[in-house]
Amino acid sequence: MEVVATAIILLHPLSALAVIWLFINQRKWRQKSTILKGSERQKELKNHEKNGNKLFFYVIGVISLAFLSKIFYFQIINGEVGISDLIPNHFHGWAGLLGLGLMIYLRHLGLRARKNRLEKKPFAKISNLHGRLSDIMTYLIMIHAFLGFLYLFTYL
Template identity: 35%
Template sequence: MGVAEAVILLLHPLLSLVVIYWMYNQYSHRKNRRELRGQEAKDSRESHERVGDTLYRSALAVIAIGFFVNFSVGWIGGEGYLSVVPSALHGWFGVVGIVVLTITVRKGRLVKKQRESGQKFALELQRHGRASDVMMVLIVLHAFLGFIYLFKLLVK
């Protein structure tokens, strides 16, 4: 494996580590928000909402890079266009993960909309939190499977 191939192969995992760390910090808002009051709570919530939107776009970019890397490795290996489809459990967990992340973001936006319009939002806030719990479990599983998959690709 050449240097260029190794760099392309490591692009997705390295960027993923940054996004995972960022997601963990975003997830910690759930615990920290209970201790905040007044303007401090409002500022923290606004930051959480703003960072959440940016984080979602960043996660989509990292996933796109993952698909590109998978396609590149498959294309070089002679798989052709079928290499766009995930061929390992890691890839399928990524697809499930982006669906859960999208649900989490949508629930968060719905909470914001309901809160700003004066509607009850506790149920949607709970759903947003539960979706983020599922997201964190998926992140751990996906990262572990990715670590194993990376070794498989590096050994080729």
């Protein structure tokens, strides 16, 4: 049963790696936006917005998977799951919830920039803030992933 528990606990970090890869690819828009022009730029912008919305829900899924995998892990290992098993007791867990808050704000900025752009209102300042926040989040995500890697050893 420990093999099953280990496989279950690994679902979160493996899915998180996929989402991190998507996040890094999503950020390539920052470079593309300065080079592309016309209809090609519009196409890539639409793609960026569509993928950003998907990415937001993937992040929620990965965080949900973290909690679900802990529920199954503790059920298999201990035969029961307590509330204290689900409350983060380490920096990695709390940072994940902080990351969700930042992701919610990042999406909010993206949606506001899109709304202003479509309504022909100024949106450059919001778009710039959206991009800068994604820059900061990239570094925080790398730190978070490394801490998660270290935390994983408490289960293995």
